[in-house]
Amino acid sequence: xxxxxxxxxxxxxxxxxxxxxxxxxxxxxxxxxxxxxxxxxxxxxxxxxxxxxxxxxxxxxxxxxxxxxxxxxxxxxxxxxxxxxxxxxxxxxxxxxxxxxxxxxxxxxxxxxxxxxxxxxxxxxxxxxxxxxxxxxxxxxxxxxxxxxxxxxxxxxxxxxxxxxxxxxxxxxxxxxxxxxxxxxxxxxxxxxxxxxxxxxxxxxxxxxxxxxxxxxxxxxxxxxxxxxxxxxxxxxxxxxxxxxxxxxxxxxxxxxxxxxxxxxxxxxxxxxxxxxxxxxxxxxxxxxxxxxxxxx
Amino acid sequence: xxxxxxxxxxxxxxxxxxxxxxxxxxxxxxxxxxxxxxxxxxxxxxxxxxxxxxxxxxxxxxxxxxxxxxxxxxxxxxxxxxxxxxxxxxxxxxxxxxxxxxxxxxxxxxxxxxxxxxxxxxxxxxxxxxxxxxxxxxxxxxxxxxxxxxxxxxxxxxxxxxxxxxxxxxxxxxxxxxxxxxxxxxxxxxxxxxxxxxxxxxxxxxxxxxxxxxxxxxxxxxxxxxxxxxxxxxxxxxxxxxxxxxxxxxxxxxxxxxxxxxxxxx
Numbered sequence: 127x128x129x130x131x132x133x134x135x136x137x138x139x140x141x142x143x144x145x146x147x148x149x150x151x152x153x154x155x156x157x158x159x160x161x162x163x164x165x166x167x168x169x170x171x172x173x174x175x176x177x178x179x180x181x182x183x184x185x186x187x188x189x190x191x192x193x194x195x196x197x198x199x200x201x202x203x204x205x206x207x208x209x210x211x212x213x214x215x216x217x218x219x220x221x222x223x224x225x226x227x228x229x230x231x232x233x234x235x236x237x238x239x240x241x242x243x244x245x246x247x248x249x250x251x252x253x254x255x256x257x258x259x260x261x262x263x264x265x266x267x268x269x270x271x272x273x274x275x276x277x278x279x280x281x282x283x284x285x286x287x288x289x290x291x292x293x294x295x296x297x298x299x300x301x302x303x304x305x306x307x308x309x310x311x312x313x314x315x316x317x318x319x320x321x322x323x324x325x326x327x328x329x330x331x332x333x334x335x336x337x338x339x340x341x342x343x344x345x346x347x348x349x350x351x352x353x354x355x356x357x358x359x360x361x362x363x364x365x366x367x368x369x370x371x372x373x374x375x376x377x378x379x380x381x382x383x384x385x386x387x388x389x390x391x392x393x394x395x396x397x398x399x400x401x402x403x404x405x406x407x408x409x410x411x412x413x414x415x416x417x418x419x420x421x422x423x
Numbered sequence: 424x425x426x427x428x429x430x431x432x433x434x435x436x437x438x439x440x441x442x443x444x445x446x447x448x449x450x451x452x453x454x455x456x457x458x459x460x461x462x463x464x465x466x467x468x469x470x471x472x473x474x475x476x477x478x479x480x481x482x483x484x485x486x487x488x489x490x491x492x493x494x495x496x497x498x499x500x501x502x503x504x505x506x507x508x509x510x511x512x513x514x515x516x517x518x519x520x521x522x523x524x525x526x527x528x529x530x531x532x533x534x535x536x537x538x539x540x541x542x543x544x545x546x547x548x549x550x551x552x553x554x555x556x557x558x559x560x561x562x563x564x565x566x567x568x569x570x571x572x573x574x575x576x577x578x579x580x581x582x583x584x585x586x587x588x589x590x591x592x593x594x595x596x597x598x599x600x601x602x603x604x605x606x607x608x609x610x611x612x613x614x615x616x617x618x619x620x621x622x623x624x625x626x627x628x629x630x631x632x633x634x635x636x637x638x639x640x641x642x643x644x645x646x647x648x649x650x651x652x653x654x655x656x657x658x659x660x661x662x663x664x665x666x667x668x669x670x671x672x673x674x675x676x677x678x679x680x681x682x683x684x685x686x687x688x689x
């Protein structure tokens with residue numbers, strides 16, 4: 127066993143010019159030992175990683191969207207039903223510049239962030255327990271499905287009544303809507319963990335905690351992140367629904383204000399755009415986290 | 424201090440093992456995988472278990488690795504009972520079972536990590552293990568980037584990480600082509616030579632059993648127990664030429680005859 131302890135040092139010396147951790151993976155494999163397979167591209171391998179997003183399809187899609195919108199606005203000819211894109215853009219910039227949008231957007235952002243974190247945390251825990259315990263599955267899953275089957279719109283006024291007009295009700299509503307997809311994705315991910323790897327861990331006397339951190343979480347991560355992606359966009363929906371059920375601040379409130387009191391339809395559309403951007407930002411945040419976590423594989 | 428006559432460590436004794444699996448629906452008869460299996464492997468010996476499909480060979484390895492409690496009988500390693508997984512035993516599964524999100528190096532050091540070794544100690548041990556299985560240049564690769572044979576080498580290195588006294592191998596090379604398989608068997612023998620580990624290897628292949636083993640134990644069909652023992656009295660180190668010798672054909676004939684006998688009994 128101790129025939130050649132110097133080999134790793136020798137190797138690292140010979141590749142000292144190569145860069146860091148990826149040095150070993152580009153070394154040729156001794157041809158006499160084994161036919162060396164062509165290293166297949168792996169997600170996260172720096173040499174094969176593509177830019178986070180390819181820009182041109184996004185630009186094309188956006189241009190098409192704006193043109194269709196403009197045409198529709200001309201055909202409809204009713205500025206209060208469908209204001210033209212440039213009008214909305216102007217109002218969007220104006221509302222941000224004069225400070226109309228910011229306090230509302232900030233309020234909604236806080237609701238989304240707290241609701242997402244709360245819902246995702248409970249979802250992760252519940253999904254794990256359901257996957258690992260038959261008893262918990264039988265106890266919890268009927269209520270889980272029932273809670274999901276009842277539209278959050280129907281539930282929101284009740285929750286607003288219980289938890290008051292403040293932040294708490296929005297976080298609860300937002301959390302509820304995030305909870306389900308994250309719980310289901312976690313359950314599916316944990317259940318699909320290769321039993322062979324669990325047996326390997328058992329044969330190596332891994333503790334429950336070690337099994338969780340070294341096998342279950344890494345194996346279930348792609349599925350969990352898929353659930354978080356869905357949850358991130360739903361979090362925005364939850365916050366707006368919560369605001370509609372009763373609030374004095376937030377983008378949902380601003381939409382109602384613009385429509386019902388101010389008759390400022392461009393502002394309504396500008397608010398919609400802000401909500402959409404908030405949703406996209408949340409989604410991208412999860413995607414970025416995903417690239418970092420799964421990209422390392 | 425060991426006396427001069429003290430045996431090498433790694434003596435694995437199974438005494439009258441019975442394993443039965445209860446079917447999920449009550450009332451149905453349990454499946455008896457092993458019944459009355461006894462064997463005695465001395466320290467540093469290589470024993471091959473051979474038998475028809477479903478004779479409980481893999482089940483026996485699980486019992487010996489402490490993953491499965493037998494209904495009756497007991498397993499001891501150097502006179503200490505095996506009731507749970509044990510650092511003195513290394514297990515190699517039929518499939519490599521590498522963690523796909525880890526590099527080869529981090530797969531091999533996985534047992535050390537679980538056992539709480541410091542990164543420095545792990546790195547030192549890793550260098551030895553990579554050298555032992557000839558994967559020095561593959562340390563940074565991920566399992567998907569390697570051939571099946573390289574993956575199984577990594578799995579063997581991982582099983583050896585904690586320097587076990589006994590290595591249990593469950594048809595480790597069954598997915599490799601015949602030529603690679605012979606080469607891997609010779610590599611395994613060299614490895615065993617340098618470490619003195621006791622080896623119990625489950626196999627379907629008569630040539631493989633003859634090439635590596637000191638003794639070949641023929642198991643009966645389910646429920647499995649030892650039906651016959653064939654000694655391979657060939658000197659070590661062994662080479663592939665052994666398989667062309669009269670001794671090998673005699674041993675093969677004897678193993679085949681015993682396998683045929685067990686088939687008739689069933």
